[in-house]
Amino acid sequence: MGHYVIVGGGGFLGAHVISALQKIGCKERIIVVDPCPQEFKTIKIDKSNISYIKASFLDDKVLENILNGASAVVHLAAVGHTGLIAGDRKSVHNFNVNGTKQLIKQCKALGVKRFLYASSVAVSFIGEPLDNVTEDDPLPDPKKYLDFYSASKAEAETYVLSQSTPDFKTVCLRFRGIYGPEDPNVTLKVANLIKNGLFIGMVSAHGRESVSCASSGVNCAKAFALADQMLQNPDGLHGRAYYILDGENVGQFQFWTPLVLALGKQPPSFYTPYDFIKAVVPYFQNVCYGVFKLPPLLTKFELSILAVDNTYSIERARRELGYEPEPCVMTDVAKYYQDLEENEVATATTEWKSAISILIVFISIAFLFLFNLN
Template sequence: MGDASMTTDLGRVLVTGGSGFVGANLVTTLLDRGHEVRSFDRAPSPLPAHPRLQTVEGDITDPEVVAHAVAGIDTVIHTAAIIDLMGGASVTEEYRRRSFAVNVEGTKNLVHAAQKAGTQRFVYTASNSVVMGGQRIAGGDETLPYTERFSDLYTETKVVAEKFVLAANGDGGMLTCSIRPSGIWGRGDQTMFRKVFESVLAGHVKVLVGSKNVKLDNSYVHNLIHGFILAAQHLAPGGTAPGQAYFINDGEPINMFEFSRPVVEACGQPWPRFRVPGRLVWFAMRVWQVMHFRFGLPKPLLEPLAVERLYLDNYFSIAKAERDLGYRPLFTTEQALQQCLPYYVELFDRMKAASGEPLAHAAAPSPPEGAAPPSTMIRSAET
């Protein structure tokens, strides 16, 4: 368990990406806990005005804007990123430059400006993909080396930026750590289940891929936020968190199809019964991707990276976060699903209506918490 004597108050908190799914939920939680919060994003905040909330709109690649955003801030929680799942031959120089400008140079701007401003704590949002690299991982921990096999720009930028943030620990009196979420889900999610629903509506979900014993883990947004806050509190001199990375997830590895099933069925959609071998699908999608790049065929139905998550175990232990931070998930997957089903059913119905299909049922609308344009969200389904 984290040593309570080695924790600190967060003071004034800056949340980058504060208009996105994770950021807006984090801002709301911090306000509920009585903190002074500044939200920084290039998109307007979706949250109502609040006496303890300031908002700064601007670009993280602009050092002047960033210096303004961190002025007078004690703790930075950095969630902003560009989600580029491009990989291999699909990466144009322009995409590469943009991803590195925001995810790497933007992070460096933020670290340097925060050090100059006298900020004491900096929590970075990485991803479990920084160690994945296509191998089977069951209960992996933070001793795993960084992957050198990059299937997408997002992972590549997250590895570079996390290394930079952790190496900066202690410089200029600022303590740093990194959080590695798994697939992030919950009210306001515009990535994980949107991709599932797109596949369902396009009629692509006809079979189940891989064995039902293959598991991955996910990070319910309020479990992740709990992890962020604990990590920041443990960024104290002599505390456990400085210079460390932590996997933060729901602690319940589950098969992706079994996880999606209650949501898809709640949307009134049939669930496939037939299974096909994952390696076969991976090989087919890999060949299809090559044909796409070489001969201009349409894009494959699934990215090879996404298929890997369906047929390879891919889950991580939260033991280090339990020991160092006292982290335990606040919600079980079942409890979180009960809270989120109305939101997801409404999202599905909106997508179905937009696609011109008749609705299977009427769902009671539920206002999304911190739903926002996915402009500077952290990645979800493929995290």
């Protein structure tokens, strides 16, 4: 068998995917393509058969060298979910959509047999409640997506699935809020909010705590390993999408309670007015992106998916992949942060950016009130 190529595999999810493949006995060489690979002390991997290429997958010359002789590609790279680039439609589309199309073109030209794509529940969410939605439900009108990232992931996923053939099998796995110890994205962002005293009020469109579920890095990686086994089966399914979550629907603020307590804070106990926040956030988001050139503390998408019920069925994954989620790892997250030194949780840089974002929030609210008064 040929080797694996994990595009964007130098991050938290990539490390978990490598670990999961090795746990099921993968002996093939693994090539990781990532401009900034990271180290994760809590994720055990054997690096003896792993090569790290510090480059962008958008570089055709890099792809030609690493894809030659590969059997499988795991595509994890994406931009626009967070950060300043999220406000740049062209850059997000070019990376997530055009980049994926070019990658598939190269894979086909060089004889790659299997293509596994990291998708998102964002392809289904447009700010309206979702109740145990399934993969058979149609995707929304592209014009209704709340951000550029969601629209780009939906377009890329649709393309990936359309390219599946018996000689080039594809699969897409939809995750929500990937979290776990050492996760530098969702988990770290929430930890910083908690430490900075900003995780103090709940927001909901329902008059009660909204309900959803999350995807631990462990469960995401487990699903990739199972999906790869399915694609290797000559009679296995392909061209399929799957929701991959922990399988435990829970209050969206209650979910983070172990981490809140581990950081010495109290869980939020009051609600902020949803209609007011919903009116402020788009304005605040535009000011951050357009004027201050900083990522906003909260985006329109983040507010909506936090305030609105959104739950997803994992029955297809259970039935077709044999996926059974591992238990929630939030207790492990809490222990990890509890053991960290103060300066390892929030650096001076993140604290400075948080302070600026908070200031912008108050300025935005003040302007909104003045505008309404006039």
